[in-house]
Amino acid sequence: MTQPLHISVDAMGGDHGPGVVLAACKAALASDVDLAITAVGPSDTLQRELGRRFERLHLRDATEVVTMDDAPGDAVRKKKDSSMRIAINMVAANEASACVSAGNTGALMATAKFVLKTRPEIDRPAIVAEIPARTNRVFMLDLGANANCSAEQLQQFAWLGSDVAAAITGQAKPRVALLNIGEEEAKGNDIVRDAAALLSGDARVHYVGFVEGSRLFDDVADVVVTDGFTGNVALKAMEGTAALVGDYLRGAFEASLGSKLRGLIARPVLRRLKAQLDPRHYNGAVFAGLNGVVVKSHGSADAIAFRHAIDTAVLECRAEQAKQSLTTTEHT
Numbered sequence: 001m002t003q004p005l006h007i008s009v010d011a012m013g014g015d016h017g018p019g020v021v022l023a024a025c026k027a028a029l030a031s032d033v034d035l036a037i038t039a040v041g042p043s044d045t046l047q048r049e050l051g052r053r054f055e056r057l058h059l060r061d062a063t064e065v066v067t068m069d070d071a072p073g074d075a076v077r078k079k080k081d082s083s084m085r086i087a088i089n090m091v092a093a094n095e096a097s098a099c100v101s102a103g104n105t106g107a108l109m110a111t112a113k114f115v116l117k118t119r120p121e122i123d124r125p126a127i128v129a130e131i132p133a134r135t136n137r138v139f140m141l142d143l144g145a146n147a148n149c150s151a152e153q154l155q156q157f158a159w160l161g162s163d164v165a166a167a168i169t170g171q172a173k174p175r176v177a178l179l180n181i182g183e184e185e186a187k188g189n190d191i192v193r194d195a196a197a198l199l200s201g202d203a204r205v206h207y208v209g210f211v212e213g214s215r216l217f218d219d220v221a222d223v224v225v226t227d228g229f230t231g232n233v234a235l236k237a238m239e240g241t242a243a244l245v246g247d248y249l250r251g252a253f254e255a256s257l258g259s260k261l262r263g264l265i266a267r268p269v270l271r272r273l274k275a276q277l278d279p280r281h282y283n284g285a286v287f288a289g290l291n292g293v294v295v296k297s298h299g300s301a302d303a304i305a306f307r308h309a310i311d312t313a314v315l316e317c318r319a320e321q322a323k324q325s326l327t328t329t330e331h332t
Contacts, residue, residue, distance in 0.1 A: 008040060116291045124149075124156075133218070161176060175221045
């Protein structure tokens with residue numbers, strides 16, 4: 001039997017305002033009768049956007065909002081009554097099992113780390129997100145939280161990525177690879193090679209070796225580990241490449257009348273391709289390594305994309321519930 005679940009949402013983060021966030025909350029609630037959500041923000045604004053009461057969608061007032069221009073330190077020290085801070089505080093107080101926000105990434109990470117703290121065995125939290133792949137789901141980290149990492153921290157990221165992938169996909173031991181400039185053992189810098197040595201003898205993960213950037217989308221690993229600088233560059237390159245391919249396809253099918261006719265014939269295939277590559281279906285990055293679940297939505301997310309971020313938080317929490325239930329059963 002599915003247990004009730006309550007998550008908090010920062011309704012004021014993102015580019016499109018609370019209307020998009022509330023629409024995503026309604027969609028998530030409509031498909032999960034055991035879910036409840038508290039949306040946090042200025043009560044008059046949220047009530048105006050919400051209109052009529054919606055079952056299991058609660059509102060909590062906040063007098064401040066963290067903007068995209070706020071420095072992370074200022075968000076932590078000066079905006080203690082922000083929608084972001086209150087939503088995270090709810091997780092710390094066990095009023096919510098997870099927090100979802102589309103707000104300022106640096107501020108969200110700093111606030112989450114300050115309020116929830118990192119797990120004892122983890123030096124730094126990391127950002128984990130799903131990326132498109134040919135046949136399997138691939139999770140990559142770190143995607144921007146830690147520009148410089150030690151070999152030991154890369155090993156810790158492997159633990160975190162494996163845990164997130166297992167929670168979301170149900171795999172017992174996801175395959176973990178280190179991103180490198182080649183697959184041979186001698187390739188890469190000292191940190192990557194040292195991390196490989198640590199992971200090779202680590203029973204906590206299923207380590208499968210190095211993976212090159214050109215094979216990120218192949219069925220060679222379920223989790224790809226790298227530092228935040230490289231990961232963020234790789235992610236932005238993927239997004240730019242997807243946009244470029246889309247532009248090329250549009251240009252090719254609009255070049256002439258014959259091309260337009262061929263485009264009409266190919267429309268069903270193109271629609272499937274668009275759906276497969278739609279970034280909205282990959283929205284929702286987990287801040288792994290904290291004493292609580294925090295999911296970051298892209299700032300430009302529409303209701304569909306933000307709904308996916310909520311779904312990611314729900315999957316993480318459901319996996320934790322299942323783990324706790326199994327532990328309780330084993331001890332009884």
